[in-house]
């Protein structure tokens with residue numbers, strides 16, 4: 001097998017020929033994300049191309065082991081890994097996931113910037129319930145997400161699964177880094193706005209409670225359309241002290257105390273930064289005033305339990321699913337994007353912007369970038385998407401919104417490669433709820449509740 005550079009289509013690795021590449025849909029910590037259409041089945045997939053690991057040693061056995069574990073994950077509210085490919089030429093790794101048209105980042109942004117209108121209660125509740133349902137499954141299988149944020153919570157577009165939430169990006173930190181590496185040494189974990197206080201204070205060990213803090217932040221953002229704790233990140237490694245983020249949290253929730261959070265005194269930054277952290281006392285400004293919820297409402301009760309300082313007292317996903325909030329009208333449903341009130345107009349969320357100028361290498365331009373004027377409606381993806389929070393901003397100039405069905409296949413540059421699933425056959429996955437092999441590694445007695453199913457109505461108001 002040649003390296004295929006400059007060669008014709010015959011030199012392409014078999015796996016590339018399984019897809020028609022539509023374009024780039026995003027870029028994250030781990031690499032680029034592409035939209036593609038498998039030639040042999042209906043629907044679209046998102047292909048995540050991983051950057052070379054820092055030490056340049058290609059795909060490690062550890063990464064392969066982690067991928068094998070991800071293949072077993074099977075739950076309606078967790079995005080499916082459908083294929084895995086490795087390029088021999090540069091040892092880059094490509095993971096193919098089911099494609100979701102929307103994500104919470106875009107849904108929230110659409111309401112804030114375009115509709116200027118809150119997300120309806122039914123949609124908020126359904127999105128939150130499904131997020132918790134997927135998270136409960138992951139936690140029950142000993143997987144902590146560690147990077148939950150609105151752009152990682154996907155929502156399916158038109159089709160049989162319309163409005164179904166899918167958690168994406170779980171387990172990727174463990175593919176990219178050695179498993180069980182202390183979080184402290186791992187520079188790629190949890191975007192700062194959703195980061196739990198124990199991590200901000202330097203905890204070296206994390207539990208599934210870090211994900212529940214992030215869910216609390218996302219719940220508040222769904223209600224108000226604004227990130228709850230928008231700290232300014234200090235960039236440095238390893239794990240810099242994020243004073244501004246803590247400051248934002250303390251201003252809303254008040255100052256944590258060792259009485260309410262006994263293990264606080266053991267956290268490194270609580271000990272070392274006496275002046276800022278222990279010396280400065282914040283008044284409790286009141287979470288309810290930020291999220292505009294009555295203090296006695298079930299929604300406020302659930303939110304404050306998710307934003308509990310002490311991770312050992314923080315509500316778990318399994319407990320949250322049982323909360324009264326989900327038993328009251330409007331009950332959560334499977335299609336979060338339908339209306340719940342007669343006469344209410346369903347929101348038409350925009351399709352994901354696609355940069356059709358980027359090939360699988362993520363560098364070469366396979367066609368002239370389109371100017372804003374050349375794009376129907378004259379809108380660039382930049383103006384549609386806006387900058388995303390977090391470590392990087394995506395340059396999407398020239399991206400356009402166009403129906404997937406109208407896009408032509410790209411002339412993907414040849415790459416020598418191999419396929420972990422050479423026939424492109426959808427992978428076998430274990431049944432939902434089945435014990436994950438990682439369960440053998442660690443035990444967490446708080447976890448393990450079964451998926452409770454959609455809640456039954458308790459009472460109507």
Ligand SMILES: Nc1ncnc2c1ncn2[C@@H]1O[C@H](COP(=O)(O)OP(=O)(O)OP(=O)(O)O)[C@@H](O)[C@H]1O
Nearest residue numbers: 026027028029030033046097098099100103151168
């Ligand atoms: N399966 C998928 N279907 C559709 N879009 C996806 C899928 N997976 C990821 N995306 C989108 O691709 C974009 C980039 O995703 P990615 O996970 O690489 O980065 P991120 O979550 O934005 O940031 P980071 O990786 O730094 O945490 C996001 O907009 C995300 O919503």
